[in-house]
Amino acid sequence: MTQTAATDLARRARTFLDLHTAPEILVLANVWDVVSAQVVAATPGTQALATASHSIASTFGYADGENIPFDLHLEMVRRIVRAVELPVSMDFEAGYGNAGETARRAIEAGVVGGNLEDAMKPLAQAVTAVEAVMAAGREAGIDFVLNARTDAVLRADPAAPRSQAIDEAVRRGRAFLEVGAPVVFVPGLVAREEIQEVADAFGPRRLTVISIPGVSLSVQELQALGVARVSTGPFTQRVALTALQDAAAALLAGGRLPAGTRPLN
Template identity: 60%
Template sequence: MTIADTAAELRRLHTAPELLQVVNVWDVASAKAVAALPGTRAIATASHSIAATFGYPDGEHIPAELMLDMAGRIARAVDVPVSADLEAGYGDPGETIRRAIGLGVVGANLEDQLKPLADSVAAVEAAVAAADAEGVPFALNARTDAFLRGGDRPRDVRIADAIDRGRAYIEAGATCVFVPGDFGEDVVAELVDGIGELRISLIGLPRLPPPARLQELGVARLSYGPTTQRVALGALQDLARGLYAGGVLPGGIRPLA
């Protein structure tokens, strides 16, 4: 299968009626563990988790080379399409997408950080143009921070901003619009109605409806961000705490790596 074929499959998964769930990973070991599951159809990296792996805080503090290198290692290690969280593009969204494609990545998150709309649309256009130039039907998950960085703005204002930005990103060639935020079904329904069915990508947070309901509402994609790494590291801490207290290793440990 060519990289164009893999990219086309990831695009198809975003537009299929069935909700695309992607469990975020941060290194080759975690990617292989998730890819081995029968329910895995695609994998997404988590930028926060990869940055933490290398000792960097979230927010483009990690060198782009390190982030891209890990995304490429993950893409080469698994047989399913890989979408990489590339933050805001590290100063050059088009070049960053081009480099990611060269490493086998066929989709990406690109966040707007609530920059002026014209600048954010230009970033999406640059990313889409770079993928087109490579001949790859790249799955661009254009993220708007209308909720995460919305501050004290009223709920309706944040929804309207997310919809305006989302429509603009779709018009600029994005596959779907990622709207992270801890909100309920009413907001999800308004976002789908405003941006379009199978055009919304969300992150699993406490107030969000379960996956089956999100599928009924017309959501395209659900991911989990850095939570997966936190769960894994929490389990490691719990194990270490038990061992320090005189415990022993549990039985039935699976050899995943």
């Protein structure tokens, strides 16, 4: 990497980190290929991009959950990075067996942030993985923005008291914050009271959540609760696919493509 490229990478990383601590919540509409990245990047108000591993896997015909070969996954992310001027964060899933090496290769591709699932591994193992990713950022000389994810709520036993899942999410999230992760992602949080509880436990601008169609609070409401970031995961791709299927159905029923369709590519 040239000195110019290294300087630009460090600048993008610092910009991305600052977006998480700004008073305004960071909104990331997840992308999955070059054209989706370009469309979102060109949307007024977009300040950074995040890829969705589920969506990239689906694009190539793989199921979610590290079924897509990492090299193929990374190549798509590399193409996205090259196509835009904004900071890009990559979903590492659970780290592909070596979170530190996965982060190093992503950083070499121009990535300045990443999601890492704990998959409810023993906490010591999960913390070690977080430390490895943060070390990769330091070795590259950048303020890498790890969005350390805990699945404590997502994978909680539905028969157990809800408070147990929330307490475990807080325990794990605090452990990740203590070893340097700037923010913690807790999928499965949708109720106002739970989001407030976890946000307060982590501290200002430390919690990130996902927006679920028809269920989640609005971006404005999440900002008022102290959430640092809201992303969309695979749901933006599903929005696009829903529009595609609806358009196809209209044509097959004897109709026409929707008026107002814009030439975005």
